[in-house]
Amino acid sequence: MTHSEGILGPWKQMWKCNTPTKVKCFTWLVSKRACLTQEKLKRRGFQIVSRCFCHEKEETNNHLFLHCRITVQVWHMVLSISQEP
Structure with missing residues (x-):
């Protein structure tokens, strides 16, 4: 391959x-990593405070979709629903 x-x-x-x-x-x-996050908006010159909705880190694709504590809870919820009989 x-x-x-x-x-x-x-x-x-x-x-x-x-x-x-x-x-x-x-x-x-x-x-x-093409989602329009606050990190991307800042790079384009927008004046914003880049904080994830968990208020712990900057809103980046990696943090928002993989590492945010709120996102992790959502992933666990989705996975548990999909595994129910």
Whole structure:
């Protein structure tokens, strides 16, 4: 397997799965760190206070979607619902 196949392989499978298109697109944006977070707005020159809604860290893609304590609680809730019989 080449380097490009390793990167593109999972995405090819994701686009084929039976998931709503908006979920696929959002997942792709998050993985590419392309979501319009406060961090991105600051880079574009907007004058804002960059704080996540947890008020603990700056709002970046990594923090907002992976490390924020509120997001982690939401992920646990979603995963527990999806595993119920």
